[in-house]
Amino acid sequence: MNDQGTDVTKLGNNLTSANFEQNHEASKTKRCWGWRHLFWEARTRILVWYVLLMVCFTATSVGLIRQVLFKEVYKRIDGYLIQEMQEFQQLLQQGKNPFTGQPFDDDITTLFDVFLSRNIPNDGEFLLTIVDGQFYKSSPKALPAPLQPDSELLKGWSNLTKSTKGQEETSVGSILYYVKPVEIGGELRGLFIVANSIAGEEEEINEVIVVIIEVTLIVMVAAFVVAWIAAGRVLAPLRSITETARSISETDLTQRIPLQGYGEMAELTITLNQMLDRVQRAFTSQRDFINDASHELRTPITIIRGHLELWDDDPKAQQETLELVLDELDRMNRFVNDLLLLAKAEWRDFLHVETIDIDSFTEELFAKAKALAERDWQLDAIASGRIVADRQRLTQAIMNLAENATQHTKAGEQIALGSAINRHNAYFWVRDTGKGIELANQKRIFERFARLPNSRRCSEGAGLGLSIVQAIAQAHQGQVKLKSRLGAGTQFTIVIPLEPKQDILPDESNSDC
Secondary structure, eight states: OHHHHHHHHHHHHHHHHHHHHHHHHHHHHHHHHHHHHHHHSHHHHHHHHHHHHHHHHHHHHHHHHHHHHHHHHHHHHHHHHHHHHHHHHHHHHHOBOTTTSSBOTTOHHHHHHHHHHHOOOOTTEEEEEEETTEEEEEESSOOOGGGSTTSHHHHHHHTOOSOEEEEEEETTEEEEEEEEEEEETTEEEEEEEEEEEOHHHHHHHHHHHHHHHHHHHHHHHHHHHHHHHHHHHHTHHHHHHHHHHHHOBTTBOOOOOOOOSSSHHHHHHHHHHHHHHHHHHHHHHHHHHHHHHHHHHHHHHHHHHHHHHTOOSOHHHHHHHHHHHHHHHHHHHHHHHHHHHHHHTTSTTSOOOEEEEHHHHHHHHHHHHHTTSSSEEEEOOOOOSEEEEOHHHHHHHHHHHHHHHHHTSOTTOEEEEEEEEOSSEEEEEEEEOSOOOOGGGTTGGGSTTOOOTTOOOOTTOOSOHHHHHHHHHHHTTOEEEEEEETTTEEEEEEEEESSOOGGGSOOGGGTTO
16 A cells, blocks of 8 residues: 555656646747747847948948048148148248358258257157258157167168158058158258158047947947837737737627828728728628528428428329429529529639620520510610620520519519610610619618518529629629619619720630630
8 A cells, every 4th residue: 555655656746747847848938939939020120130230330430430530630641741841941942041141051950950940840740850861850859769860761761862752650650751852052961851650640539439439339229229119119000910810710800900100000900901891791791691501402401301201102292292302403403503603703714705796685685585474575775886795694694684573573564675885884774664672672682692571482582693693793894783763663784894804805815716
């Protein structure tokens, strides 16, 4: 007993452990899916692209700003060099020795001394003089290592014999220089050099760039937060669409997406709501259709089954039962054919169009209609022209209207057919002098299985005739118009366009087949 208790305890512990592992794995999967779902959200992807673009634009902008700043520095320093050289040239050509009051002539050392004493160099600027190939003086006296008298750079400049401008990369950074040989009496006596180290300028530019980057990062973080909130508000209708779509089922198609704001989201919301309206109408129509069809089929099936269950050995009773069963089967067959026709009306190959002469076609319709019942048949008008249509389907629609007219008139009452044409449409009508249709029922009679209250019901009728007429007219891109008044008769008019759209025109490429 103790062993059994131990086993049960172990089993319980194992089940608990298994449940814990399953819950842990499910929770882990849910967390992973949550993060994955968050990453693949439209808002996240938009912000990722936004950040990438911001980074690219910022990096490009910072690089361009740095280049522009350096370009301005080089331009300014170059101006300083040229200015110093122009001032030296003016002193050389027009200046006078302050000690003698005469031109400097060949006294180059005094020339250099006077110029260095009168000019104060700018920050990072150095004025250097060389006399007879040897370093003479500089201003300021403290020179960086690359400009020391024994430096390789200064030795290279000492060998120049013509004016030279350039830039040298040294251990202290870039140095811009301007070297001018000084000739007295046609003989090279010395060199005047203006050099400018831009290391300080470079350091200032780099500090500015660092500040720009820091400020930009702060702005980008703030912009990211604001963009995240703004994107959430902009994409809120999408979440509403998702929630509404999840709440829609076959039993509840009434949910609609609330309209918010204007623009593309509002247009999308309106479009989806319109689509949901169409889906709801389609589901409702399908449900009503199935209910009505099952009701219509249940009646003949019940009649057939009831008579077969009461099958008698009497040959006469058997013959009557057989005739009744065959009649009900014929009615079911016609009913199924009508349903199939309504289903095919939505197919692309429902129509087989051809060019029809309206005048001969109208006379043909009138001849067929007169054979339906004993009525006062009249031919109102015959149009002259042609139309592109399906002869058989159009004949079926008009014969349905004529047969419907015979069911609502008595012998001797008038039924008339006619046709007319104008610039855009062809018209085929059937009118009768029956009792007419109430205004409240004029739209409903085109619905499937619809019948007028207190109307005489023929055994073969299922309320699909006018639905078939409307389906055929709409397949021709036309419509059916009804005009009726109580006690004054009814007129149905099929309106067909003379120039239908391309999708119902005959395929000329297969015309020989």
